[in-house]
Amino acid sequence: MAGRTRRYYSPEFKEQAVLEVLRPRPNSQVAAELGVDDGTLRKWVHTYRKTHPRGPVPAAASDTGDLSAEERARLRALERENQELRAKIEFLGKSHGLLRPRVSVSERYELIDGERAGYEVAMMCDALEVSRSGYYDWRSRPASATAERREELKGEITRVFAASRETYGYRRVHAQLRREGIEAGPELVRALMRELELEPCQPRPRPVTTVRDEYASATPDLVNQVFDDVVPGRTLVGDITYIRTWEGFCYLATVLDCCTKMVLGYAVADHMRAGLVIDAIRMAERNHDLHPGGIFHADRGSQYTSMEFRDELRRLGIRASAGRTGVCWDNAMAESFNGVIKNELIYRTTYATHAIAKRDIARYVELFYNRQRLHSTLGYRTPFEVYSEHVSKMALAA
Numbered sequence: 001m002a003g004r005t006r007r008y009y010s011p012e013f014k015e016q017a018v019l020e021v022l023r024p025r026p027n028s029q030v031a032a033e034l035g036v037d038d039g040t041l042r043k044w045v046h047t048y049r050k051t052h053p054r055g056p057v058p059a060a061a062s063d064t065g066d067l068s069a070e071e072r073a074r075l076r077a078l079e080r081e082n083q084e085l086r087a088k089i090e091f092l093g094k095s096h097g098l099l100r101p102r103v104s105v106s107e108r109y110e111l112i113d114g115e116r117a118g119y120e121v122a123m124m125c126d127a128l129e130v131s132r133s134g135y136y137d138w139r140s141r142p143a144s145a146t147a148e149r150r151e152e153l154k155g156e157i158t159r160v161f162a163a164s165r166e167t168y169g170y171r172r173v174h175a176q177l178r179r180e181g182i183e184a185g186p187e188l189v190r191a192l193m194r195e196l197e198l199e200p201c202q203p204r205p206r207p208v209t210t211v212r213d214e215y216a217s218a219t220p221d222l223v224n225q226v227f228d229d230v231v232p233g234r235t236l237v238g239d240i241t242y243i244r245t246w247e248g249f250c251y252l253a254t255v256l257d258c259c260t261k262m263v264l265g266y267a268v269a270d271h272m273r274a275g276l277v278i279d280a281i282r283m284a285e286r287n288h289d290l291h292p293g294g295i296f297h298a299d300r301g302s303q304y305t306s307m308e309f310r311d312e313l314r315r316l317g318i319r320a321s322a323g324r325t326g327v328c329w330d331n332a333m334a335e336s337f338n339g340v341i342k343n344e345l346i347y348r349t350t351y352a353t354h355a356i357a358k359r360d361i362a363r364y365v366e367l368f369y370n371r372q373r374l375h376s377t378l379g380y381r382t383p384f385e386v387y388s389e390h391v392s393k394m395a396l397a398a
Helices: 011-021 027-034 038-051 069-093 105-115 121-128 132-139 145-163 170-179 186-196 274-287 307-316 328-344 354-369 383-397
Strands: 235-245 248-257 263-269 295-298 319-322
Touching: 011 027, 011 038, 011 274, 011 354, 027 038, 069 121, 105 121, 105 132, 121 132, 145 170, 145 186, 170 186, 235 274, 235 328, 235 354, 248 274, 248 328, 248 354, 263 274, 263 354, 274 307, 295 328, 307 319, 328 354
Parallel strands: 235 295, 295 319
Antiparallel strands: 235 248, 248 263
């Protein structure tokens, strides 16, 4: 199979990119974040609107359809009042006793200044019993160059941390700042993140989901814990994990590339039958060049050792590989991805339905993990950047 010599955008990625624009967000901003030409993204949006004249399907239907205009206006006013009260209570929770008599006015001003990006200044001044004019007078006083530099860095660090969905530790934040040409030592970044109380989400223990097929034929381990390759699409790994929703569990199967670390294929279903992992490998085949004679490595779960899945691998010309049962290191790369997506997305979200979970996972994989998340094993580059480098090299060699 001839390798692609130009960039290819999967239907799943195009849909997620369009939905970002329709949230709404500026077309040029989304295009810049995803590394897509602005005109190309506009064409995708135009095509999507032609095929979806009623717009994207909402995650949940509105409950206000039967209300009168007066009732809707009253509901909006109550929602706005409730939002203001919640913001005030949330802000006061951050004051940490700054309303005590001995606390200086400057300390109160410092809190207001640190939180002004998230709350209205007028509300904070009222809550902390200081005047707005006094705050603005305090803020206009000149600061030292070092203090100004630290404040500028705090703003940049907060921006990068928020863009990472609050998943980056100080090393990745430092790497992203360097990519943007912002100079700051890693220890300074670490210290400022502590001052800002920016803590990345932490992983939880992962329960065992592998159900071994005692009757499956022996499968060799062709990877031997070496999850690396110099050719995209030649060594693949996969695994299954579960997602809790109000409708019950659903299950995510993935196919990852050991060269670029990209998620090439994924599938979400309400079952763990062989069809789940077959759908994931078929998505990888549809959107990427899979190397003939390559390897697909997984655990010895019954889905991966089933006759149906083995037939699918033979159709693709891919050899099956499996680690030992109960030895997580034998499928460490796939296990690691499951830990990452659960830590950075699933454990931090409550899903009402399987459909909502599926959409959220697609957005995370297509827009964040493959294209924006920095990977330490790739020298703090994104999987898409590594993939694009290989495509450029193939184009020059063609």
